[in-house]
Amino acid sequence: MPNAFVRKLGLYADLSPEDTEHLTALTKVVRDLGPNEDLIREGDTPENVHLVLNGLAVRHKTTVDGTRQIAALLLPGDFCDLHIAILDTMDHSISTLAPTQVVDIPRKTILDLVNNHPTISNALLSTTLVDEAILREWLVNLGARRSEIRIAHLFCELHARMQAIGLASNGTFSLPITQAQLGEALGLSTVHVNRSLMALKDANLVRKHDRQVEILDLNRLHAFAEFDPTYLHFRKAPDTASKSMRA
Numbered sequence: 001m002p003n004a005f006v007r008k009l010g011l012y013a014d015l016s017p018e019d020t021e022h023l024t025a026l027t028k029v030v031r032d033l034g035p036n037e038d039l040i041r042e043g044d045t046p047e048n049v050h051l052v053l054n055g056l057a058v059r060h061k062t063t064v065d066g067t068r069q070i071a072a073l074l075l076p077g078d079f080c081d082l083h084i085a086i087l088d089t090m091d092h093s094i095s096t097l098a099p100t101q102v103v104d105i106p107r108k109t110i111l112d113l114v115n116n117h118p119t120i121s122n123a124l125l126s127t128t129l130v131d132e133a134i135l136r137e138w139l140v141n142l143g144a145r146r147s148e149i150r151i152a153h154l155f156c157e158l159h160a161r162m163q164a165i166g167l168a169s170n171g172t173f174s175l176p177i178t179q180a181q182l183g184e185a186l187g188l189s190t191v192h193v194n195r196s197l198m199a200l201k202d203a204n205l206v207r208k209h210d211r212q213v214e215i216l217d218l219n220r221l222h223a224f225a226e227f228d229p230t231y232l233h234f235r236k237a238p239d240t241a242s243k244s245m246r247a
Helices: 004-009 017-026 107-116 118-144 147-164 179-186 190-202 218-225 238-246
Strands: 031-033 038-040 048-054 057-062 068-074 093-096 100-106 172-174 206-208 212-215
Touching (some): 004 048, 004 118, 068 179, 107 118, 147 172, 147 179, 179 190, 190 206
Antiparallel strands (some): 031 100, 038 093, 057 068, 057 093
8 A cells, every 4th residue: 555655645646656656665764753853953954855654743933932833733744844955944843743754855856856757746746835725724723713613623624634645534533742732733722722622522523532533523523613625635535546546
């Protein structure tokens, strides 16, 4: 079965068997990181682009007083810093939240994919544009939604993204994140996160266990969160993409 990276790119392009083989070969050598490790720091000038193959990482910035704002959750199949193949210096940091497997891909390899593999290049461009669309939706979440809806919307998004790469089953997916870390992503205090999670549980919408999320009624949760997955721009249904790659 294709890994999460190949499955993700397969949502945005019709990968040929040669494309799939080439991408799989790029991800054979992995590096294991523990939780709460810095993968790359603001101001660094890395030689490699980093890909999350398993686990969970975050894109974040920290203020002078030590307050951290999480700007993205990086799931299996996500590039951490694809832009660094063109831009030299990191303007934010990336850290793990859980044990994570990372693939280090040299800049020149990324440039080769862009210049010599048009289908892969289009898929990479699509994922970059989707990252920007997700960031826009996160800004709306922070600025225009009350706390329970912020959390519900984030869970809807994560479920859709995880389901697309085959990592969600029956509304349940892994999310090894603390309430404090959720607060850092959603601009909420730990107290507000706790109260909001209890409200969602009492409404029989969501249960957040220690390391996973269980969505009890997906349709109701979508309606409650006013969730429209259009901004994720899946060009084909996740199951269609998987069947195509298996074939």
